[in-house]
Amino acid sequence: MENVVIIGSGCAGLTAAIYTARANLNPLVLTGVSPGGLLTTTSIVENYPGFPDGIDGFELMSRLQRQAEKFGARIQFATVESVDFSKRPFWITADGQLVVSKSVVIASGAGHRRLGIESESRLEKKGVTYCATCDGALPVFRNQPLVVVGGGDSACEEALYLTRFAAVVHLVHRRDALRASKIMAERALNHPKIKPVWNSVVADILDPLQEKVTGVRLKNVRSGQEQILPCAGVFIAIGHTPNTDLFRGQIELDEQGYVRTSQGSQTAVPGVFAAGDCVDRAYRQAITAAGLGCAAAIDVERYLAASS
Ligand code: NAP
16 A cells, blocks of 8 residues: 555656655655646746756756655656545556555646637647647748737747747737736747737637648637638647546535645545645746645645554
């Protein structure tokens, strides 16, 4: 039986792993489908304390993993299929295998929010993408007009990254002001290759019949007017939704699916803790996820000490 199983291997999960490993709890980390989490899809991380010159997101996560393993954490590439928190020890099924554990840290992170239009699904991986650092350098996007959708830090970051390859990047936002932090917004809006398209939403992505992106049909939300904007790719960066469907009915979630916690990282089930983007609807930074992972590890340690 495990002392603690950590579900997820982003900043929160791996920080919980470092702390629980150093507490001699011999943690098992089940990585999920994207080991390292969302940060591995980012380019340079400029605001993680301790890296004045920035650090590549993938490199940061590799270092966290090495640090966790150095202290004895076991990292298993596996996807959790179901959990049963009504039993003690808790049951977790991952890749068809049952794991039982005295405690659990849910650090399942968040996934990309989708526009929810049919052409988006039909053209996914055929020019519609959610990750500029993963896909931006593909030949199909080189020297072409591209569209980024969104007005937050992610959209600015994606747009800035794409200026390396694109002829022009149209930043399509549903309002007339960016939500992004001032520094990111200024960088994006001052870039000669980035052209903002304000008060506009993507009504449709063209052209599923050709099985490639040829443009977007934009609707101005103020005037109702529509226009076709030719482009070779659509990069969607409209925020995230917590990866918590798996836990529905087992612990309490709020109306948007974030895990409800109290007294630190404690979920509605004693012994099950949660940390990172699956909990945090307010800050959603790498460093806050790491901090929440640390807190969850300390809560686990205290819980196990009190229940032994
Ligand atoms: P976000 O801050 O929630 O921004 C999402 C953006 O998408 C908003 O501008 C929102 O519009 C727009 N949006 C949401 N749903 C939409 C829809 N259905 N159709 C069209 N537009 C839609 O998300 P994020 O940019 O991914 O950032 C998430 C968190 O990570 C933030 O806390 C951010 O600071 C952080 N982050 C930081 C960095 C960095 O510091 N370098 C980089 C990436 C992310 P409205 O503005 O109208 O709501």
